[in-house]
Amino acid sequence: MDNPSKISEAGVEYSLGEFDGKNVLYDFSKILIYLDVKGKLLFGNKFKIHKKDKKILLQLCSYFIRDEESCRKYNLDIEKGILLSGPVGCGKTSLMKLLRYIVPLQRPYEMIPCRNVTFSFNHLGYKTIEEYGNNKFFCFDDLGVEPPGRFYGKDLNVMGEVLLSRYDLYVQSKYKIKTHATTNLNAEELEERYGNRVRSRMRELFNLIAFDRESADKRR
Ligand SMILES: Nc1ncnc2c1ncn2[C@@H]1O[C@H](COP(=O)(O)OP(=O)(O)OP(=O)(O)O)[C@@H](O)[C@H]1O
Numbered sequence: 001m002d003n004p005s006k007i008s009e010a011g012v013e014y015s016l017g018e019f020d021g022k023n024v025l026y027d028f029s030k031i032l033i034y035l036d037v038k039g040k041l042l043f044g045n046k047f048k049i050h051k052k053d054k055k056i057l058l059q060l061c062s063y064f065i066r067d068e069e070s071c072r073k074y075n076l077d078i079e080k081g082i083l084l085s086g087p088v089g090c091g092k093t094s095l096m097k098l099l100r101y102i103v104p105l106q107r108p109y110e111m112i113p114c115r116n117v118t119f120s121f122n123h124l125g126y127k128t129i130e131e132y133g134n135n136k137f138f139c140f141d142d143l144g145v146e147p148p149g150r151f152y153g154k155d156l157n158v159m160g161e162v163l164l165s166r167y168d169l170y171v172q173s174k175y176k177i178k179t180h181a182t183t184n185l186n187a188e189e190l191e192e193r194y195g196n197r198v199r200s201r202m203r204e205l206f207n208l209i210a211f212d213r214e215s216a217d218k219r220r
């Protein structure tokens with residue numbers, strides 16, 4: 001039987017904890033070693049685990065490995081998705097791309113830049129809203145700064161509509177569909193952009209995990 005606590009990268013085996021044949025007892029320090037290696041493979045050698053990001057990583061890992069005790073501690077609901085917020089360049093997109101790899105047996109989510117969703121809407125119209133209102137798992141990247149949607153002279157708050165559809169699905173589905181997102185905006189700014197109906201549903205759809213407002217831009 002497969003041992004989900006062991007992951008091979010480039011011929012080297014990494015262990016994320018102990019597997020008792022049924023459950024993995026994850027070890028956070030081992031997960032960090034693996035994330036450092038995998039991050040370098042995905043994003044280049046300058047990638048590293050920053051000390052200041054460890055708190056965020058602990059929350060994200062607790063959520064993805066479904067550690068009930070620490071999720072309670074961090075007030076994370078395993079059924080909901082993650083809204084990862086933080087200033088420009090702090091590493092949101094990279095982390096959401098990276099964290100998928102610690103749980104290879106879980107259904108993966110697709111990273112979709114929000115600007116691609118509105119561009120697609122501007123070409124294809126309402127079909128786009130349907131395309132993302134399905135049972136697939138998504139992480140909508142860079143929510144709130146996508147250009148406005150316009151199709152045949154009609155304006156539409158495209159990501160707002162997509163989130164409303166995802167919310168309806170989330171409420172209806174027995175095995176909760178997952179929607180994640182990254183954003184530079186804070187709660188008030190999101191409400192300003194999408195209105196209070198969407199904002200209220202976002203609270204139910206997402207757990208908020210926020211980088212410090214002072215987090216450094218890793219592009220510099
Ligand atoms: N832990 C890290 N160590 C080194 N470089 C990193 C790290 N995380 C991200 N980077 C690099 O910093 C840059 C910004 O990362 P990323 O795009 O993930 O940030 P972001 O928060 O999504 O930014 P934005 O708000 O602009 O979308 C990228 O070039 C990325 O490769």
Ligand SMILES: [Mg+2]
Nearest residue numbers: 092093142182
């Ligand atoms: Mg980003």
